[in-house]
Amino acid sequence: MSRSLLKSISIVSIMTLLSRILGFVRDMVFAHLFGASAQMGAFLVAFKIPNFMRRLFAEGAFSQAFVPIFSEYKEKQTVEEVRLFLSRVIGTLAVVLCAVTVFGMVAAKYWVMVFAPGFVQEGKGQLALATDLLRLTFPYLLPISLTACLAGVLNSYHRFAIPAVTPVILNIILIIAAFLGVYYSPDQGIYAVAWGVMAAGFVQLLFLVPSLKRQNMLVWPRWGWSSPGVQRVLKLMGPAIFGASVAQISLLLDTVFASFLKTGSIAWLYYSDRLMQFPLGMLGVALGTVCLPHLSTYFSRGDEKNFAHVIDWSLRLVLLLAVPAAIGIAFVSGPLLATLFQYGAFGPQDVLQAQKSLIAFAIGLIAFIAIKVLVSAFYARQNIKTPVRIAVWAMLLNLVLNAALFIPLAHAGLALATSLSAIFNMVFLYYCLVKHGIYRVSKLWWQVCWKVVIASSLISLLCYFGVPDTAVWLKWHAGQRLGGLILVILGVAGLYFFRFVLLRGSQAAFSFLAK
Template identity: 50%
Template sequence: MAEQQAQSGRRVTADDVTGVSPAAGDGGPESAPGRAASRRGGLLRSGLVVSVMTMISRVMGLVRDVTIAALFGAGSGADAFFVAFKIPNFMRRLFAEGAFNQAFVPVLSEYATQRTREEVRELLDAVSGSLTLVLALLTALAMLAAPWLAWLFAPGFGRDPEKLALTADMLRLTFPYLLLISLTAFSGSVLNTWNRFAVPAFTPVLLNLVLIGAAVWLTPWMAVPSMALAWGVLIAGAAQLAFQVPFLARQGLLPRPWPRFRHPGVRRVLWLMAPALFGVSVSQVNLLLDTVLASLLASGSVSWLYYSDRLVELPLGVFGVAIGTVILPALSKRHAEQSREHFAKMLDWSLRAVLLLGLPAALALVVLAEPLLVSLFHYGAMTDHDIVMASRSLRAYALGLVAFMLIKVLAPGYFARQDTATPVKIGIVAMVANMAFNLALILPLAHAGLALATSASAFVNAGLLARGLRRRGVLVFQPGWGRYALQLTGGCALMVGGLWWLSPDWHVWLDWSVWRRAAWLAALVVGGAATYFAWLWATGVRLRDFRLQG
């Protein structure tokens, strides 16, 4: 039956590809249940699903970081691990979740809406096989070149041969994570394209759980305690991939990997992927440059940047990445259907959603920098001096949080249209700006200057992305932005004033027990959020205003 339909030229839907009937529940993008789900909540519903799962992951990530801070503080072992983990993690975000995801999802969406079932399956087989082969070779080379990679990404460690050697040893364990997590990202991209957002969003929880377990239970068995974390990364990569495989199989989307670089879909993905390496992942390149330069500064600088970056990553992942995750497949489908008006409305919706949550989150991080760091990390090996230093970089990163979020939703506006040339040009400009800001700010502000430079370059990136979309006529601001801006400004002002007035001096927090810190911090967060959203409700903002069909 399916073959007859394909031969007749009928457009094959996502349900044809998965083999799932409309009665199976959460249907594909063209299924009746999928359309019903869109009417009930659409992008808002999908975004909330991803946000909830991401929130669980980020909270567990904070627990992980609290555990690492208590056991290892900001010493040489922690610095070595953060560099050894940052290198494959950076490449994961650059290739798997950055360039590859942005190139693969639009091509897959096009195949899913315009091609036959067998053509979609051939694409999945060819892409997964080609990706596996390339990453396996890259991983083998990286493991052989671990000492040189460690020095390249942390040249300051050259002053301490033991620290550099430890970083290289850890890198041999952490780099295979790139292969495993990239295949996990491939699986997640497929599931997201079929509107299965929950599983990929929950998967990072496994990384945090495994790392916590490794830190607690493997550390006593290691000659070098921090090596337990490197083993944890390797185990976590395998666990995350294994977790997603059954869900792909259930949807009939489990590929049979076989490298086929001449496959038209693979060539299209590679063509789009090459310039995308400098597109949406520019912020990750900037963060890696921060690590390189931080290794030249005082010992602990890498860790201070890491801990502050982790706090910024919480709202960025829960809000910015979540919205970007659901918006890319939706924009890709609208572009394939040539629905220009709906495309523009989706972009406008994503900007409003980012500002709704990003602005108060950024301001709260600035006001509550020390209380947050004390409550989460001031245990065991973490010192008062570490809190002071980390708070400086936290405030600097927080100033760029809105820009980081805007990049996550503006870049898909290009990638959904299979335009990766423009973001690469913008990315190069942003990278050059970041280096200029680094050189200007590193001497007066040390590691905090690096964080501030990253934030400044993010605004350059986001601004140029928005201007390009406006010129192409696909970013069209819908009516009501003036009133919306006043509503957000008033809510943020009330929230900041309340937090500033109610929060005790951060030195007082040092003498409190963990439970008192947690209670006060929870009260401030809940009170600030209640004030902000109460103001928005009083001035006319309603949840239904953010419902948009995907």
């Protein structure tokens, strides 16, 4: 089973790596063409709002409620019953999303005022721009949410590659739209990017159709609000929507507070968060994507032993990979930002400011990734309420910390508040699993832990004494920065795993992944 898990996670990680690389190219293009300008800030808000709704209706509440029940249908019902259930779910979801999309476009101005109230103080210009852009990006919600639904179906059949690669389409379209927009209309180029968001949603949806057909799960949508299966999904979605709302509101609190800070704060947070999304996507999203259908299947079969094993194996992988990633990002934050984004309108001062928030985000990286595994354990058991309650307390903590830290530490304080609340969330999720006798870390986890700590301490020393100061990187040209960053990454990764082998960790590492 562990080999199957590792293979699935490797596939998702590789596809996610490709997507993240293009995502960085996209952000480099944005940084070059738009920098940390008011136009960029308005677009980021306009793009974040439908993404918030997407995570709420699709990757958040809906997937958490749908995938466990779909896995149960797949295990216990006939193919025709599964297809009927799926068609009713898709049809009902589509109608609800259409209504939400229309409402969102009509009330676009008020959405912007809620998510970025600081724009009101900036004058009508930025508020009007963000409103116009939001009316173009909000329709993205419909196709991308349906895409997430269909991806959940494919993931339940352990077809992970195609859903994982669909974000590549979004990045390619946005890159093309940015260049075309600036080329044909330098002052209004950001509107082309907003149109690209909407187009990308529909292209991603169509991309999954052939895979659904091969799986014999391509069905016509039909209205099914009152059907038993849809009602079960809706019943779980109630607390799940609340929980997903809490999680997304917690993230968007940064934007709300940052809108009151000086111009550029939203963009600095965005670019540092984008770097954090690289390891989070490579490992955290991959683990969450793979774990949920596996855990749901084992729970449907009543196999508690393998259920606990999946959790333990996943957390061991987090320990092995997330610890050095967090240390590396924290110590090499300046070189990373300078190499990837210091071009065109994104200058040295922007690098130094974004570095502060990136270091603060790195503090919570391990928690961000571990949460993906821990919440999957609850969702697979169709227990939404427990992680929701914990998420509410984490959000309140985040709000208090934001208010306390955003004045003395500016945008870096907002990132630090997000990290600390994530650590709180992780600790209490694990506590509840132990309390209810669902899971407890194994002895093998602790056997590897001390080796990881020693190896990570060595790479910390290497980064501190062996990597030139950020001020040096800012003066280098692009080729020097890229070459230097590659050497640093290879050196840090090589030292970490070489020291792991010297600590007789190689055999443990293989058993660590095989058991």
